Each structure stands twice: as C-alpha cells, then as structure tokens.
Amino acid sequence: MSFARYIEQTDPPRPAKETLPTMYDLPSEDPEEPGLPDEFHDLQPELLRITFQPPAYSPEQVFSASDMNLYYDVRYPNRYKRPDWFGVVGVSKLYEGRDLRLSYVIWQEGVSPFVVVELLSPNTEAEDLGRTEQKDNQPPTKWQVYEQILRIPYYVVFSRYTGRLQVFRLQGGHYQELALTESKVWMPDITLGLGLWQGEYAGVNRLWLRWYDRKGNWISTEAEQERQRAEQERQRAEQERQRAERLAQRLRSLGINPDDDTLTEKS
Numbered sequence: 001m002s003f004a005r006y007i008e009q010t011d012p013p014r015p016a017k018e019t020l021p022t023m024y025d026l027p028s029e030d031p032e033e034p035g036l037p038d039e040f041h042d043l044q045p046e047l048l049r050i051t052f053q054p055p056a057y058s059p060e061q062v063f064s065a066s067d068m069n070l071y072y073d074v075r076y077p078n079r080y081k082r083p084d085w086f087g088v089v090g091v092s093k094l095y096e097g098r099d100l101r102l103s104y105v106i107w108q109e110g111v112s113p114f115v116v117v118e119l120l121s122p123n124t125e126a127e128d129l130g131r132t133e134q135k136d137n138q139p140p141t142k143w144q145v146y147e148q149i150l151r152i153p154y155y156v157v158f159s160r161y162t163g164r165l166q167v168f169r170l171q172g173g174h175y176q177e178l179a180l181t182e183s184k185v186w187m188p189d190i191t192l193g194l195g196l197w198q199g200e201y202a203g204v205n206r207l208w209l210r211w212y213d214r215k216g217n218w219i220s221t222e223a224e225q226e227r228q229r230a231e232q233e234r235q236r237a238e239q240e241r242q243r244a245e246r247l248a249q250r251l252r253s254l255g256i257n258p259d260d261d262t263l264t265e266k267s
Contacts, residue, residue: 040160041067041119043202044209045085048117051211051219052087054190063088065104072145074107079139081146086113089190112150114190117209118142120159128157129166130175147175154187156194158209165196165209184212192219 045066052064064087069080080103088104091111095101106112118128126132130143146152147170155168155175167185168175178185184195193212201208201221211219248258 038121041084041121043204044119044158044160045117047201047208047210047221048085048087050221052192053211053219054089054192055213056191057089060093061090063091063093063101063104065101068101069103070113070150071103071105071107072149076139081142083113083116084119086116086152088113106150113152115154115156115187115194116146116152117156117158120157120161125159143175148173153189154185156185156209158196160207163196163207167194 049064049066052062053059054062064085066085067082068086069082070086071077071080073079086104088109088111091109104113118124120128127142130141132141132143134140134144140149143155146155151170151173153170155170157166157168158164165180165183167178167180169178170176182195184193186193191214193214193216194209195212197208197210197212197218199205199208213219251258
C-alpha cells in the first residue's frame, strides 16, 4: 500500500510546514494504530501522575499510568484499551507489591481505575467522545469499556487545542456530563479535585490539567516544593538581616558602635 500523496508545486514554493505531513498523517508500523503520542501526551500525563495524591490513601496504595495496555475482559484476554492516563486507588503501587507493571490486567488486579483521562487528538476525538459505534464482531469501543465494562466513576476528556475540559460521571449506569465551575471538578470519594491550571511545567507555560486539594491549592510537584523551600530560606535570611540591622541602629542611637570588635570580645 502506498501512502504517498501528490503535493502541487507552486512558485514560489509553499512553506514546508504547509506541505510536509505531520505525525497524524503518517502511518504506524501497526496499521491499526496511526502515529505515536506527541510531546504533550508525554508531559501532561506526567504532571497528572505527580500531582495525583489522594490524602486518604498511602502512596503505596495508589497507582497511575499513561499509555499502558489496560486489559478488561478475561473472556477475551487479548483485548485492551490504552488510556492516555488513568488512576487507581486501593491497589498496590507495585504489582503484587514487588515489581513495576508491564500492563494493567483487571482480572488479576481486581480493582478498576477510579478515573481515566483522554487527551483529544484529531484522529481519536470521535472515539474519545463516544461518537463511534461498535462494529459487528469487533471489540467494544473505548466509551463502552469505560462505562459498561469497567464502570469507571469519572471519565475526563481534555482538548489542548480548544482548552475545553469535559468530565463525565457514572450515574445510573451511564456517563452524564457534569456542569463545571471554573473548569474544575471535585471528586469527594478521593478528596481531590481536577482542573485546568495556567502555568509553567517542564519549561512550558500553557494550560495544563492537574490535581488540587480540598482548600483549592494545586498539588505541588517536587520541583515546586524545592523552590518553595528555597524561597522560605531566603525570606528567613532576609528577616534575620533586617533584625540585625534594627539592633545595630538601636545601638547607634545609644552611642554604641555596633562594629566595635571589643563588644563581641566583652560579651
């Protein structure tokens, strides 16, 4: 099969970015999987993983993954979905408490994800939003698996192209889209909220999806915590400098030279 396409030549030539194919135009080695995750699909799930810290669960009882095969039906063990990111609570962070997972197999784990996030791409939007139907003799759609088989309580869809966040909650056996306030949703079962945050992560300032706590504070990354500690240390040093300066001024007002070394010797 040839994937070549004819590009009409112009004079002067059109810019390369208008004529060269993107990852969404190019085929994958797997004919059923067009393209690979882009850079955003690497960074955004990483930020979700770092800030996914449900307070009611110890870190050893929280697992999350991105672009990992999620096997959902023991009757068809080769069938899987691959969420952009999903989070599970009440399951060992390591498989059987010993090793990193190669995949997430529902009939072995015994616990379904609590929340799944899909990041819209041009070639996955229809399926991510449940607009595709199951074909004869074909596996169920992503929407059907999340809603009807795994019964995942929260299904989140985010488009970085439009900045739109959509959250679907399982109610009465079906997903119902929630009306969001300030592009945020609170999940009481895990005492965490998920929302859109404008800020810098990995050197990129843009709109990101991240977790926040019951007080509305965004869960900090390790890098942010380190900067906060450095800032607190700087503030303490500045307060000490100001305290020393006030003491020196008081000594001068009493006619005492604070820079006199004999004061230190006498004391």
